[in-house]
Amino acid sequence: MNIAEYIASGKLEECALGHGNAQERAAVEAMLASHPELRGELGEIEESLFQYAQANAVQPSAGLKGRVMAAITEEKKETPVVALNAQRSSRKTNWLAAASIVLLLGSLAGNFMLYDKYQNSNAKVLALESEKTFLATDLGVERAKYSESSNMLSMINSPDTRRVELKGLPLSPESKAMIFWNKESADVYMSVASLPAAPEGMEYQLWAIVEGAPVDAGMIDLSAADNMLRKMKSFESAQAFAVTLEVKGGSSSPTMEKMYVMGAVPS
Amino acid sequence: MHLWNFTLTIFRPSKALMASRTSYTEEQLVSTLQSGRADQFGILYDSFSGALLGVIMKVVDNRDVAEDVLQESFVKIWQKRDTYDASKGRLFTWMLNICRNSAIDAARSKHVKVASKIRNIDDNVTSVNRKTSVSQNEDAIGVATIVDSLLPEQKVIMDLIYFNGFTQEEVSKELNIPLGTVKTRTRSALTKLRETFKQGIV
Numbered sequence: 001m002n003i004a005e006y007i008a009s010g011k012l013e014e015c016a017l018g019h020g021n022a023q024e025r026a027a028v029e030a031m032l033a034s035h036p037e038l039r040g041e042l043g044e045i046e047e048s049l050f051q052y053a054q055a056n057a058v059q060p061s062a063g064l065k066g067r068v069m070a071a072i073t074e075e076k077k078e079t080p081v082v083a084l085n086a087q088r089s090s091r092k093t094n095w096l097a098a099a100s101i102v103l104l105l106g107s108l109a110g111n112f113m114l115y116d117k118y119q120n121s122n123a124k125v126l127a128l129e130s131e132k133t134f135l136a137t138d139l140g141v142e143r144a145k146y147s148e149s150s151n152m153l154s155m156i157n158s159p160d161t162r163r164v165e166l167k168g169l170p171l172s173p174e175s176k177a178m179i180f181w182n183k184e185s186a187d188v189y190m191s192v193a194s195l196p197a198a199p200e201g202m203e204y205q206l207w208a209i210v211e212g213a214p215v216d217a218g219m220i221d222l223s224a225a226d227n228m229l230r231k232m233k234s235f236e237s238a239q240a241f242a243v244t245l246e247v248k249g250g251s252s253s254p255t256m257e258k259m260y261v262m263g264a265v266p267s
Numbered sequence: 268m269h270l271w272n273f274t275l276t277i278f279r280p281s282k283a284l285m286a287s288r289t290s291y292t293e294e295q296l297v298s299t300l301q302s303g304r305a306d307q308f309g310i311l312y313d314s315f316s317g318a319l320l321g322v323i324m325k326v327v328d329n330r331d332v333a334e335d336v337l338q339e340s341f342v343k344i345w346q347k348r349d350t351y352d353a354s355k356g357r358l359f360t361w362m363l364n365i366c367r368n369s370a371i372d373a374a375r376s377k378h379v380k381v382a383s384k385i386r387n388i389d390d391n392v393t394s395v396n397r398k399t400s401v402s403q404n405e406d407a408i409g410v411a412t413i414v415d416s417l418l419p420e421q422k423v424i425m426d427l428i429y430f431n432g433f434t435q436e437e438v439s440k441e442l443n444i445p446l447g448t449v450k451t452r453t454r455s456a457l458t459k460l461r462e463t464f465k466q467g468i469v
Binding site: 010013015016017018019029032042043044045046047048049050051052053054055056057058059060061064065067068069071072073075 | 308342364414435463
């Protein structure tokens with residue numbers, strides 16, 4: 001097909017009118033590329049079409065140009081580059097925000113767990129401390145008891161200690177008591193093996209017989225008698241010991257008819 | 268009337284034809300578009316708004332709607348300015364396609380009656396003449412000659428194809444004319460337009 005035939009085919013006119021499918025348009029473009037003289041021909045067709053449009057022109061209202069220019073200027077402000085950047089940075093911000101929230105939640109959960117553990121540990125420490133204090137007190141008590149017991153034991157085993165057995169008298173033949181008396185230290189300890197419970201308002205009282213006369217050696221509190229040995233008043237010399245039942249608080253002289261046990265110090 | 272216009276065209280050739288775009292060449296207009304300078308866009312508006320509104324008004328028969336479409340189309344032209352490829356055709360052809368598509372969309376969405384589609388030949392001819400006489404100033408008397416240079420049946424086909432974007436097949440169905448006849452008339456109309464145009468610039 002030569003140029004004249006191609007021009008006569010009407011393909012250029014169809015192209016100028018925007019007709020034909022993509023394939024046909026591509027074919028025309030290929031022809032235009034290889035035959036530059038066709039371009040002038042197409043330009044002429046387009047120019048005549050433009051003139052035809054001009055001949056049908058309708059002048060727009062006076063205000064329309066201003067509106068169009070305002071719309072263009074408005075459009076210009078939002079340049080695509082800025083829009084893209086804004087979008088990208090906002091996407092980045094979104095990521096950062098999401099990451100921050102995740103980290104914050106993680107941190108909160110971590111803190112909560114740690115705080116919980118801390119509370120537990122704190123409670124344990126307090127419990128241990130109070131237990132330790134309790135044990136220390138206990139230990140002090142036990143030590144004191146041990147010290148007392150070992151003192152008593154060493155006192156009892158001392159060669160200077162005399163054992164005085166107090167035997168039941170006719171009022172209460174079953175009753176028994178024991179006195180440990182150290183002549184060196186003058187300490188007197190008493191152990192009650194068996195005595196009837198003291199009636200209300202009454203109390204047992206120990207007496208030391210010194211030079212034939214009874215001397216008050218202390219009250220015997222049976223209710224608190226968990227210790228084997230009770231420390232009584234000290235005596236440097238005594239010939240015998242005896243227990244009588246007296247009014248609570250004790251008497252200045254023994255009630256002889258209420259004597260339960262008695263024993264003489266062996267010489 | 269016809270003869271009078273024709274005579275005027277011969278004696279006052281290209282002045283009127285080129286009146287609306289005397290100061291700018293195609294290249295200048297293209298570089299104005301591609302410069303991306305909003306303040307220069309008025310040049311394109313001044314050069315093409317009348318012709319484009321004429322096209323739009325062939326599709327939407329309501330002036331307010333048509334002006335809205337024109338404004339919207341100029342914004343699209345501005346937005347799509349980087350996609351225009353001068354090697355594929357004239358700037359006006361590209362702009363016209365944008366306007367025509369916008370006008371067809373508007374006509375569909377706004378249920379505006381698509382102008383001229385249901386008109387008979389005589390109506391269409393009067394319509395074109397009326398619009399032309401309304402819109403043209405005395406400088407454009409010669410332009411009217413181009414329209415008048417076409418036979419009425421050529422004009423109808425040109426309007427449907429060029430302004431309304433009909434394919435030749437659609438025109439054939441619309442006007443109930445054989446496709447071959449439509450093609451012949453299109454060709455003859457374009458040839459006639461070119462001849463008239465050439466006479467004008469001689």
